[in-house]
Amino acid sequence: DSGVTQTPKHLITATGQRVTLRCSPRSGDLSVYWYQQSLDQGLQFLIQYYNGEERAKGNILERFSAQQFPDLHSELNLSSLELGDSALYFCASSVGGSPLHFGNGTRLTVT
Amino acid sequence: QQQVKQSPQSLIVQKGGISIINCAYENTAFDYFPWYQQFPGKGPALLIAIRPDVSEKKEGRFTISFNKSAKQFSLHIMDSQPGDSATYFCAAERGNKLVFGAGTILRVKS
Numbered sequence: 001d002s003g004v005t006q007t008p009k010h011l012i013t014a015t016g017q018r019v020t021l022r023c024s025p026r027s028g029d030l031s032v033y034w035y036q037q038s039l040d041q042g043l044q045f046l047i048q049y050y051n052g053e054e055r056a057k058g059n060i061l062e063r064f065s066a067q068q069f070p071d072l073h074s075e076l077n078l079s080s081l082e083l084g085d086s087a088l089y090f091c092a093s094s095v096g097g098s099p100l101h102f103g104n105g106t107r108l109t110v111t
Numbered sequence: 112q113q114q115v116k117q118s119p120q121s122l123i124v125q126k127g128g129i130s131i132i133n134c135a136y137e138n139t140a141f142d143y144f145p146w147y148q149q150f151p152g153k154g155p156a157l158l159i160a161i162r163p164d165v166s167e168k169k170e171g172r173f174t175i176s177f178n179k180s181a182k183q184f185s186l187h188i189m190d191s192q193p194g195d196s197a198t199y200f201c202a203a204e205r206g207n208k209l210v211f212g213a214g215t216i217l218r219v220k221s
Contacts, residue, residue, distance in 0.1 A: 043211040102154030
């Protein structure tokens, strides 16, 4: 068990909808990272927060946004969902940089 | 743009054999090279990592070999076991961004 908690485990929604994925980092970790894993794109870095502030941005779509709250949990918001957004979304946490500790992911299915 | 190229896509090895997975990177600014192991339904978990000032690192049955001049690194799993069957990802880090390879599905036949 990595100590990183992601909810929900599964999410099924329709195109055009908006969903929120939640992540609780390991105790003591200040950094939270979001990754998208799909069959054709592998593990893609989306965004990183450190102690509440955005630290790095990857291939995150404008329809997606994230934030890290004062208690260090993070939420990834996905809006105007498309079929192609169906994927596994992983949250990872760390003290600062590597190594990253990953949660077990949220499987999003857009129908 | 694929910054880390991983091969093979899949690998079948007999129990007790050696599993070898290779990765090549392009950006010489990368300064940390971890390998992650992922089982079905789980997130990736750090297996072993190396920095470019070292050519080899061994932890139990797992060894990373690093060739800085060739910009290549590989994972060797000695005495492969059925429990090693998983997907393996190499990665390279620069700053706070970790770039992953496409993954290798390893199956160890008993």
